[in-house]
Amino acid sequence: MGRVSIRGVSRKFVKDDIVRTLALDNVSLDIGDKEFVCFIGPSGCGKTTLLRIVSGLDYPDDGEVFVDNERIKGPGPTRGMVFQEYSLFPWKTVIDNVIFGPQMRGVQKKDAIEEAQKYLELVGLEQFRDSYPHELSGGMKQRVAIARALANEPEVLLMDEPFGALDAQTRNSLQHELLDIWQKKNITILFVTHSVDEAVFLADKIVIMTARPGKIKEILKVDIPRLRDRTSMEVNQLRNRVLKLLAEEQKK
């Protein structure tokens, strides 16, 4: 199960004992099991901070986050994360990167490798198992990063603009693959993006956030069946709506 419940979360960044920025202001949100939720908002609206709080890398000043009714106190195996920057360990081969999580849980190397093969197959990179990250393209690196996060068998996958650094075509094909993986693995995905197109293509629910301080402006449920046609009428209407909501925030 992967239900995420965010309750009254606030986060301020303090410097020299003075509150400099209120990144998140009393954010509450419930995300159901196996839901695909996209967070979108003006830059600096705290969407990444919110994701980091769910991952346990950052802490809220107020409020709490629960995953399956368990309060989050720090990073843990229930939540996997894929970062925007390339985060593979450059000194490890692809397969050694993927088994890092299972090995930390105490899985024997042999068993971990066997499992990891499956995840590499899932992202289509089994023939690159012994390559080093610097030998891979950007898209391949992010695929491995997804495989590495999945190898820990999380309930919730947190993705922080994972395709932000990729070119448009690679990005499109990775979005397809991600939907495939999501359907096969039956996990909850929280996905931060600044691309309206991406959110409209992927999400069950689009959470639009306000400019700083970050609050939830609106939650749009998306009922368009998958695979969505990026140029269809309904997708375009939805995109229009999201863009209008975002434009209101930009003006502030």
Add this chain to the structure above:
Amino acid sequence: MVRGNFQRLKNNSVELLSVVSALIIWQVTAVYIVQNKFFLPSFTDVAAAFIITVSRQGVFPFLSMNLELPVLLVDTLYSLMHFFIGLIAALAIGIPVGMLMGWFKSVERVFDPLIEIIRPIPPLAWIPFAIIWIGLNPFGAGFVIFIGALFPIIINTFTGFKSVPRIYVEAAKVLGCNTDRELMRRVAIPSALPSIAAGVRIAMGVGWMCLVAAEMFGVSRNGLGFKIWHNYYLHHMDFVLVYMLFLGFLGLLIDRLLRSYLEDKFFKWRTGVVM
């Protein structure tokens, strides 16, 4: 086979020509212009002296045995012993200190002022205390090398640990690697290894220089550095040059060995190894 060697010779002809010309100029200058063996021994004088150092036997005490070996080899073994005593001690202390300083801010604050005060003291200034504290034995000479090698190792390990990209630490945390010990072992050390290795390389260079000085100033009665001074007193300048050149070649060899070892073993993962 012969053809292959010939090809290699041809490819390196410029380098070869450069070395051969330098030798010829040296020889001609020494024999026809300077004409003074004490002031500038010729190449052939040095070669002859080299042959003597290799053919004459000396004694190296090893595990209560007295090994009869060529003099040059005996001196080399003494020097290497001094060198590695100092280097190993510097690694054993410098790497842990640098790691803790880089990882824990509080440790940095404790050690940093001390290091900044002690570091600018030239290692050779420690020679009197090396003799008084430790005495005229291999460990006395090793101490001077230790001082010379310690700071590059600490500083580079520290810098390597300070500049571990945050993204790797966070990725590891999310994957369940949470204690300081595990994070240091699995993320910080591999990430900092190139920087640590560069520090060791610098330390070996500094240590090699301290070695000669330590032996010269009488911390030891043996070794390549000692023999330079010894032969100077005897006015055997051809032997002085033999030992000088040999020190140079040995230093080069040690550096090359370290480099190829590191590149094979650790740095397959780096695109362009800049070392």
